[in-house]
Amino acid sequence: MHRFVKNAGMKAVTLTLALSAAAVAQMPVSHSTVAPTLAQTPPMGWNSWNHFAGKVTQQDVMDAADAMVKSGMRDAGYVYVNIDDTWEGERDAQGVLHTNSKFPDMKALGEYIHARGLKFGIYSSPGATTCAKYAASLGHEQQDADLYASWGVDYLKYDLCSFGTNMREAQAAHPEDLEFANRMMRQSYVTMRAALDKTGRPIVLSLCQYGWDNVWAWGAAVGGNLWRTTGDIRDSYDRMAELGFGQAGLSKYAGPGHWNDPDMLEVGNGKMNADEYRTHMSLWALLAAPLIAGNDLSKMTDETKGILMNRAVIAIDQDSLGKEGDRVRAEGPQEVWSRPLAGGGLAVGLFNRGGWNQPMSVSLKELGVKKAREIVNVWTGEKVVAKDGSVTAVVPKHGVVLLRITE
Numbered sequence: 001m002h003r004f005v006k007n008a009g010m011k012a013v014t015l016t017l018a019l020s021a022a023a024v025a026q027m028p029v030s031h032s033t034v035a036p037t038l039a040q041t042p043p044m045g046w047n048s049w050n051h052f053a054g055k056v057t058q059q060d061v062m063d064a065a066d067a068m069v070k071s072g073m074r075d076a077g078y079v080y081v082n083i084d085d086t087w088e089g090e091r092d093a094q095g096v097l098h099t100n101s102k103f104p105d106m107k108a109l110g111e112y113i114h115a116r117g118l119k120f121g122i123y124s125s126p127g128a129t130t131c132a133k134y135a136a137s138l139g140h141e142q143q144d145a146d147l148y149a150s151w152g153v154d155y156l157k158y159d160l161c162s163f164g165t166n167m168r169e170a171q172a173a174h175p176e177d178l179e180f181a182n183r184m185m186r187q188s189y190v191t192m193r194a195a196l197d198k199t200g201r202p203i204v205l206s207l208c209q210y211g212w213d214n215v216w217a218w219g220a221a222v223g224g225n226l227w228r229t230t231g232d233i234r235d236s237y238d239r240m241a242e243l244g245f246g247q248a249g250l251s252k253y254a255g256p257g258h259w260n261d262p263d264m265l266e267v268g269n270g271k272m273n274a275d276e277y278r279t280h281m282s283l284w285a286l287l288a289a290p291l292i293a294g295n296d297l298s299k300m301t302d303e304t305k306g307i308l309m310n311r312a313v314i315a316i317d318q319d320s321l322g323k324e325g326d327r328v329r330a331e332g333p334q335e336v337w338s339r340p341l342a343g344g345g346l347a348v349g350l351f352n353r354g355g356w357n358q359p360m361s362v363s364l365k366e367l368g369v370k371k372a373r374e375i376v377n378v379w380t381g382e383k384v385v386a387k388d389g390s391v392t393a394v395v396p397k398h399g400v401v402l403l404r405i406t407e
C-alpha cells in the first residue's frame, strides 16, 4: 500500500492506492554516484531569502560572505553562501540565462565567496519560472547546470513552484494514471541531478517542494541531498513550532548524504525572543536539520551570535552518526525529543510549548539510558545530576532545556 497526498486545486485529496511493485519500480531513480558522497552531515550556511527576499543584491551576498568569516560563523561550520530567488534575468538567443542587474557578475561573486574559504549556492526551479516568476530551468537543465558550474556553484536549491502547474495539467490529461504527475516530478529531479553530475563539479542538490507526496520516502532515490518537508517558515514562534515539532516520525528517512529539511533558520530576524530562538536551534539540531541561517549576518547582536554559534549545539546537529532525532513523548504543551549520538549517549530536548514556565521531568529509563556517566545542560554548560533516575528542570515558556547525556 502506498499512501500519498495530492493537491487538486485548492483541495488536498488523500488517496490510498494499492500500487504494484512494478509500478513503483517504474518511478524514475537517479544513478548518481556523486550525490551520495555529498552532505555527509547536514549542510550549514546562509541563504538570502528569509531576510532579503526579492531585494537581495550581489553586494548583500558579498557582505554576508564577509560577515560569515568576521563573525566566526565560518569557523563554527557555516560554509554555504546561497542566493535564493530573484537573481535571474533573461535567456539570450542561444538559451543561455543571464543575471538581472542586481547581480552584475556571478563569476566574480563565486570567486569572492571561494576566496574566503566558503561555498557558493544558487537557486532555480524545474518549471519554466521560479516562485517569484523569474526564468527557471525547464528545458534548459544542462545549459543551466553548465552555467552554474562555470560560476563555481557548489549547491543548488531546486524549488518546484510553477512546475506544480505543469504537473496538474499533465495529470488532468492522464486521469487513468494516478502516478503520472508524481513520476514527472521525480523525473525533473533525476534530470537535474544528471545535468549537475555531468558538469564534473560536486553540487549539492536541495529539493524544495514543501513535502508533497511524502518526498522523504524517495528524495534520496532521485538524487536529492536534502528535501524540504514543509511549507515556508516565518519568523514566528507558532510557525516555527508547527514545522519543527511536525517532523515527528520522519527520522528514519534521514542519514548521511540525505536530510529532511524543515526550512531555513529565522534566528536573529527579530520576531522571536531568545528562548524561542534557542528552541528553534535546539530542535533543528535534534532533527539533524540543515542549519541555513536566514538573517542579516552583517548586523548580528551578541545574543544572535551566541545562539547561531553555540558549538555544543552545532556538534549535536553535525554529529557523525548522522541519525535524526525523534519525539519521545508529547503531553499537552510538553514535548521530549531525543537524538542518538556517535560513541553512545544522546541529546535530549525538554520543550515547553506552553505560555508559562513549567517544570519538566524525564527518566533515564524512558530514554533507554542504562547508566549516565555525565549529563550536561548544553546551553548553560552546567553539569546536571539525575535524582532517582530522572532529570527535572524548569523550562521557560516556549523554551527548551537541551541535555547531552554520555553513557
Ligand code: GLA
Pocket (backbone or CB within 6 Å): 049, 084, 085, 130, 131, 132, 159, 208, 231, 232
Ligand atoms: C518558495 C520557497 C522559499 C523561497 C521562495 C522564493 O516559497 O519555499 O524558500 O525560495 O520560494 O521565491
